[in-house]
Amino acid sequence: MKNHPQLLFKNRIAGQTAFLKEYEKSGGYQGLKKALQQMSPEQVRETVKASGLRGRGGAGFSTGLKWSFFPCDAPGEKYLVCNGDEMEPGTYKDRELLKADPHQLVEGMIVSAYALQVPVGYIFIRYAYEECSQNLERAIAEATEAGYLGKDILGSGFCFELHVHRSAGRYILGEETALLNGLEGRRPNPRSKPPFPAQKGLFDKPTTVNNVETIANVPHIITGGAEWFSQLAFTEKGAGTKLFGLSGHLEKTGCHELPVGITLGDLVSEYGGGVRGGRKFKACLPGGASTPYLTSEHLTVPMDFDTLDAVGSRLGTGCVTVFDDTTCMVAATLNLNRFFARESCGWCTPCRDGLPLVNWLLEKIERGEGTMDDIAMLKDQHRNIAGRSFCALAEGAMGPVESLLRLFMDELVDHVKKGRCPLKG
Numbered sequence: 001m002k003n004h005p006q007l008l009f010k011n012r013i014a015g016q017t018a019f020l021k022e023y024e025k026s027g028g029y030q031g032l033k034k035a036l037q038q039m040s041p042e043q044v045r046e047t048v049k050a051s052g053l054r055g056r057g058g059a060g061f062s063t064g065l066k067w068s069f070f071p072c073d074a075p076g077e078k079y080l081v082c083n084g085d086e087m088e089p090g091t092y093k094d095r096e097l098l099k100a101d102p103h104q105l106v107e108g109m110i111v112s113a114y115a116l117q118v119p120v121g122y123i124f125i126r127y128a129y130e131e132c133s134q135n136l137e138r139a140i141a142e143a144t145e146a147g148y149l150g151k152d153i154l155g156s157g158f159c160f161e162l163h164v165h166r167s168a169g170r171y172i173l174g175e176e177t178a179l180l181n182g183l184e185g186r187r188p189n190p191r192s193k194p195p196f197p198a199q200k201g202l203f204d205k206p207t208t209v210n211n212v213e214t215i216a217n218v219p220h221i222i223t224g225g226a227e228w229f230s231q232l233a234f235t236e237k238g239a240g241t242k243l244f245g246l247s248g249h250l251e252k253t254g255c256h257e258l259p260v261g262i263t264l265g266d267l268v269s270e271y272g273g274g275v276r277g278g279r280k281f282k283a284c285l286p287g288g289a290s291t292p293y294l295t296s297e298h299l300t301v302p303m304d305f306d307t308l309d310a311v312g313s314r315l316g317t318g319c320v321t322v323f324d325d326t327t328c329m330v331a332a333t334l335n336l337n338r339f340f341a342r343e344s345c346g347w348c349t350p351c352r353d354g355l356p357l358v359n360w361l362l363e364k365i366e367r368g369e370g371t372m373d374d375i376a377m378l379k380d381q382h383r384n385i386a387g388r389s390f391c392a393l394a395e396g397a398m399g400p401v402e403s404l405l406r407l408f409m410d411e412l413v414d415h416v417k418k419g420r421c422p423l424k425g
């Protein structure tokens with residue numbers, strides 16, 4: 001394996017967590033010092049924009065562009081919220097980051113808050129990530145004691161307070177507006193947009209929501225510069241490194257920090273040790289459970305946002321789940337859809353009623369009782385749900401279904417013709 005630059009995982013040692021002493025020794029809080037002592041908030045925002053950093057929470061929106069919509073100079077309450085909900089099946093990169101090196105997120109929150117001129121921040125953490133929450137609470141206490149957090153940080157006059165909030169534990173809480181409702185203590189239905197959180201967010205005040213990995217990159221960009229960060233990627237349109245999590249039918253699962261644009265094939269063979277037992281690669285979810293499947297045709301594809309969009313999928317969270325040739329793709333899709341149907345918040349009809357109907361159809365086909373009409377109904381449900389639901393949960397749920405219909409139609413038809421799952425013998 002080649003040695004690729006390590007930013008986010010540079011202090012990662014199995015079974016250990018780097019706290020303040022180790023973090024400072026490795027250059028920690030230098031980004032904050034540079035930002036507060038040598039740069040204006042606008043210069044920090046411009047540097048992040050020029051770096052090409054794109055959101056690591058799934059949608060891949062430009063962080064600098066998102067920040068440019070924020071009313072930094074408006075007086076009064078404003079909030080920065082970090083999304084650490086991470087309940088997408090197969091995705092565990094933020095957990096790995098927070099287990100290894102929580103001060104990176106704390107420093108990232110302070111630098112980002114300075115850039116946006118925000119006095120209060122929240123880190124919203126998945127209910128099951130108690131160890132990460134406790135790591136963050138310790139890091140916040142250490143940073144406060146060291147003068148990196150609180151009032152008049154490093155004598156700059158800038159003040160910032162930071163809180164950890166444990167999620168109530170549902171997938172929908174990761175959707176940024178549902179998250180804001182949850183943070184306010186309300187039922188976490190998504191909110192309608194517009195108004196966007198930058199105008200009316202937490203407690204109706206301007207708010208920016210960014211993912212853990214996104215924010216953790218910010219101090220590195222400030223220390224190393226926009227150009228340096230951008231050139232870490234293997235592809236021209238990509239920028240930086242990415243945490244790639246591997247799971248499924250591989251010899252080795254694990255999370256690795258690698259340049260954006262590494263190929264899917266290199267991830268599978270070099271870092272995953274190849275498909276388990278020397279079996280054939282059949283398909284994968286390239287970036288979490290809500291991304292459309294890729295097949296062996298795509299092993300040479302660079303893992304960056306634009307390229308994966310162009311081949312009909314998405315980079316999403318960058319956490320890859322591999323399926324070998326023993327996998328029935330109908331059963332795999334049913335398994336994923338059961339999760340989404342269970343996690344639907346019930347607010348809008350296409351998702352609340354459509355996802356259980358998709359379950360019913362896939363179960364029937366998998367049992368060998370499906371007809372060609374059921375496949376037609378599955379197509380119809382996809383058309384009715386995708387793009388017609390209130391938030392992106394149902395759209396994401398249709399990623400595997402749409403790609404099942406596009407890439408594995410022969411397998412669906414085989415179930416109907418044989419009257420059984422062909423892979424069950």
Ligand SMILES: Cc1cc2nc3c(=O)[nH]c(=O)nc-3n(C[C@H](O)[C@H](O)[C@H](O)COP(=O)(O)O)c2cc1C
Pocket residue numbers: 054055056057058059060061063083084085086087088171172173174175176177209210211212214215391392393
């Ligand atoms: C159902 C659903 C769940 C989501 N879960 C997460 C999550 O766990 N973490 C996350 O950062 N973004 C999640 N997102 C995306 C957020 O809505 C939002 O786009 C993201 O936090 C923005 O941060 P970024 O720009 O840094 O990526 C989810 C979106 C949906 C629709």
Ligand code: SF4
Pocket residue numbers: 172190343344345346347348349351352389390391392393394395
């Ligand atoms: S798409 Fe699903 S999760 Fe989103 S608002 Fe509608 S019912 Fe709720």
